[in-house]
Amino acid sequence: MTLLPSPQQLRYLIALAESRHFGRAAQACSVTQSTLSAGLLALERQLDTSILDRDAGRHVVFTPLGLELVERARTALSALEAVSEAVLAAREPMGGPLRMGVIPTIGPFLLPRLMPALRRAFPRLKLYLREDTTANLAARLNANRLDLLLLAVPCECPGAEAMPVARDAFVVALPPDHRLAGEEQISPAALSTERLLLLEDGHCLRDQALAVCGLLAGDGTGEQDGFAATSLHTLVQMVANGLGITLLPRLAVAAGIVEGTGLVLRPLAGAGAWRTLGLVWRQNAPRASDYRALGAHLVDTCREALQ
Amino acid sequence: MTLLPSPQQLRYLIALAESRHFGRAAQACSVTQSTLSAGLLALERQLDTSILDRDAGRHVVFTPLGLELVERARTALSALEAVSEAVLAAREPMGGPLRMGVIPTIGPFLLPRLMPALRRAFPRLKLYLREDTTANLAARLNANRLDLLLLAVPCECPGAEAMPVARDAFVVALPPDHRLAGEEQISPAALSTERLLLLEDGHCLRDQALAVCGLLAGDGTGEQDGFAATSLHTLVQMVANGLGITLLPRLAVAAGIVEGTGLVLRPLAGAGAWRTLGLVWRQNAPRASDYRALGAHLVDTCREALQ
DNA sequence: ACTGTTCGATCGATAAAACCGATGACCTTG
DNA sequence: CAAGGTCATCGGTTTTATCGATCGAACAGT
Numbered sequence: 231m232t233l234l235p236s237p238q239q240l241r242y243l244i245a246l247a248e249s250r251h252f253g254r255a256a257q258a259c260s261v262t263q264s265t266l267s268a269g270l271l272a273l274e275r276q277l278d279t280s281i282l283d284r285d286a287g288r289h290v291v292f293t294p295l296g297l298e299l300v301e302r303a304r305t306a307l308s309a310l311e312a313v314s315e316a317v318l319a320a321r322e323p324m325g326g327p328l329r330m331g332v333i334p335t336i337g338p339f340l341l342p343r344l345m346p347a348l349r350r351a352f353p354r355l356k357l358y359l360r361e362d363t364t365a366n367l368a369a370r371l372n373a374n375r376l377d378l379l380l381l382a383v384p385c386e387c388p389g390a391e392a393m394p395v396a397r398d399a400f401v402v403a404l405p406p407d408h409r410l411a412g413e414e415q416i417s418p419a420a421l422s423t424e425r426l427l428l429l430e431d432g433h434c435l436r437d438q439a440l441a442v443c444g445l446l447a448g449d450g451t452g453e454q455d456g457f458a459a460t461s462l463h464t465l466v467q468m469v470a471n472g473l474g475i476t477l478l479p480r481l482a483v484a485a486g487i488v489e490g491t492g493l494v495l496r497p498l499a500g501a502g503a504w505r506t507l508g509l510v511w512r513q514n515a516p517r518a519s520d521y522r523a524l525g526a527h528l529v530d531t532c533r534e535a536l537q
Numbered sequence: 538m539t540l541l542p543s544p545q546q547l548r549y550l551i552a553l554a555e556s557r558h559f560g561r562a563a564q565a566c567s568v569t570q571s572t573l574s575a576g577l578l579a580l581e582r583q584l585d586t587s588i589l590d591r592d593a594g595r596h597v598v599f600t601p602l603g604l605e606l607v608e609r610a611r612t613a614l615s616a617l618e619a620v621s622e623a624v625l626a627a628r629e630p631m632g633g634p635l636r637m638g639v640i641p642t643i644g645p646f647l648l649p650r651l652m653p654a655l656r657r658a659f660p661r662l663k664l665y666l667r668e669d670t671t672a673n674l675a676a677r678l679n680a681n682r683l684d685l686l687l688l689a690v691p692c693e694c695p696g697a698e699a700m701p702v703a704r705d706a707f708v709v710a711l712p713p714d715h716r717l718a719g720e721e722q723i724s725p726a727a728l729s730t731e732r733l734l735l736l737e738d739g740h741c742l743r744d745q746a747l748a749v750c751g752l753l754a755g756d757g758t759g760e761q762d763g764f765a766a767t768s769l770h771t772l773v774q775m776v777a778n779g780l781g782i783t784l785l786p787r788l789a790v791a792a793g794i795v796e797g798t799g800l801v802l803r804p805l806a807g808a809g810a811w812r813t814l815g816l817v818w819r820q821n822a823p824r825a826s827d828y829r830a831l832g833a834h835l836v837d838t839c840r841e842a843l844q
Numbered sequence: 845a846c847t848g849t850t851c852g853a854t855c856g857a858t859a860a861a862a863c864c865g866a867t868g869a870c871c872t873t874g
Numbered sequence: 875c876a877a878g879g880t881c882a883t884c885g886g887t888t889t890t891a892t893c894g895a896t897c898g899a900a901c902a903g904t
Binding site for chain 2: 890891892893894895
């Protein structure tokens with residue numbers, strides 16, 4: 231039987247990959263630098279390969295194989311942690327810490343409603359939140375630094391399981407004096423010729439809104455003077471200032487994002503366009519059944535939030 | 538940070554689950570019984586849970602949670618082994634041992650051609666073979682006791698990646714004095730009223746043949762007097778004895794399975810039915826690129842084997 | 845009921861390893 | 875060239891894994 235790397239060695243490896251600094255990596259692992267150094271040397275000796283390029287000056291440089299090993303170490307360590315966590319999950323369903331990631335176009339509008347409902351339904355749940363873009367959240371989910379994502383599905387996330395929870399329609403928001411403000415509803419085709427304001431690149435809502443207008447995402451598509459908003463709230467302010475029009479998710483509208491701005495809201499003509507909100511977690515996550523139960527509650531909360 | 542189970546402890550757990558006997562499990566791990574016993578007790582203590590039901594007489598009985606932990610331990614250990622194996626795979630592409638499973642309706646007809654070709658292309662490859670049904674092979678793939686499967690895809694195998702390599706058409710085989718033997722080609726509908734002989738339950742070819750005839754798989758479907766064949770060779774002998782007709786994969790026919798039997802072969806009318814041969818391996822398998830290269834060779838071999 | 849056997853748990857001793865603190869060698873920077 | 879920072883190495887200590895021997899309970903055959 232081949233000699234296996236120890237979990238500790240893998241921790242050292244991952245910590246070093248994240249900080250690229252022996253001392254800080256050691257600190258993250260709560261050991262001394264000498265211990266971490268020796269542990270990594272032992273790992274290289276056991277695997278009979280070189281993980282670090284030690285001829286590369288004083289910077290920590292990984293060999294190509296070393297980088298692959300880091301990735302595999304991550305999944306291996308996640309699998310090990312899943313063993314421990316399965317015990318906790320079985321002992322106390324819907325208890326303990328849950329690290330959830332949420333995108334900025336959902337969080338501020340849904341969480342204020344969701345949190346009280348969850349606290350009522352699952353009093354023992356400790357929910358840690360992180361707001362970030364889909365790509366960053368997905369990376370953290372894979373690195374086992376988040377347990378659950380609340381975002382627009384489908385999303386590129388290999389090895390993950392998704393559960394759709396709600397359909398969130400897009401609504402056109404315009405200044406009251408806009409020439410389209412008199413229309414009952416607005417056709418998607420009409421949008422593509424307007425000055426369409428969008429969130430900056432990286433927000434999935436941006437790409438979805440562009441898709442609704444029949445435009446392809448790309449550098450600066452749909453931007454006015456190269457200017458894009460950093461949040462839906464600033465986006466609304468820009469529209470209120472007459473800089474253009476935009477698409478808002480019904481979820482944000484229902485949460486009152488346009489209140490006091492005087493903006494006019496109009497539905498999209500036709501079958502309408504929407505995004506699908508959903509939960510995403512790692513396959514084989516020990517608490518997957520918890521996540522599904524949470525998703526069931528989320529379905530209710532979304533129905534209420536979307537009136 | 539939570540205390541993680543050690544790889545050794547997981548090995549003990551898995552070995553015990555497989556043998557349900559402390560002494561033999563210890564032997565499988567090359568340790569003494571006392572070591573394994575202490576290791577498992579330490580694991581239960583660390584996880585603060587009970588894995589074994591020790592009030593259940595002298596038999597080894599796992600708790601429900603214990604069984605789940607065994608499953609998770611398997612995946613965790615596989616992930617750990619993947620780290621080590623990635624090193625070997627990088628050091629020597631297409632070298633070292635490869636444990637391949639193959640179904641009985643492919644192996645005897647393709648391997649005689651495949652093996653010499655592989656030996657020529659990859660001289661350093663050490664290929665271990667196991668012939669079994671799809672279900673058993675899939676179980677062994679998941680348990681990390683096989684690396685690669687050669688079978689009919691798609692197959693139920695979660696967490697696996699598949700690569701189709703060839704299309705293998707079905708051919709009707711009949712006795713020369715059969716009333717359908719005079720036809721140029723035979724329609725699938727005509728088959729369903731014939732005395733159709735098939736492999737016994739568990740062979741995927743059986744279900745595929747039934748599907749071709751528009752029949753659903755079920756208890757005894759398509760059996761004559763409750764009698765089913767255990768291999769394609771015996772099946773051919775039964776047809777030659779006038780007990781009925783059957784469907785054979787072109788692969789077996791091309792390998793000469795009906796030679797000397799006097800059986801008549803007729804194509805199926807219409808678009809024709811076929812099975813897809815393919816390779817399957819675990820996602821994240823360190824040698825996945827090797828498997829794809831092997832699959833590319835397999836495409837050639839199959840083309841030749843199917844003439 | 846008695847008895848020998850089998851099986852898993854426990855104990856004491858020993859060898860291996862993980863870890864720490866201090867130190868050394870080397871590179872980089874001012 | 876000197877100073878600071880960074881990783882590797884070394885000696886000593888603590889912890890852990892393992893073994894061999896033994897114990898006690900459950901079971902089977904008489």
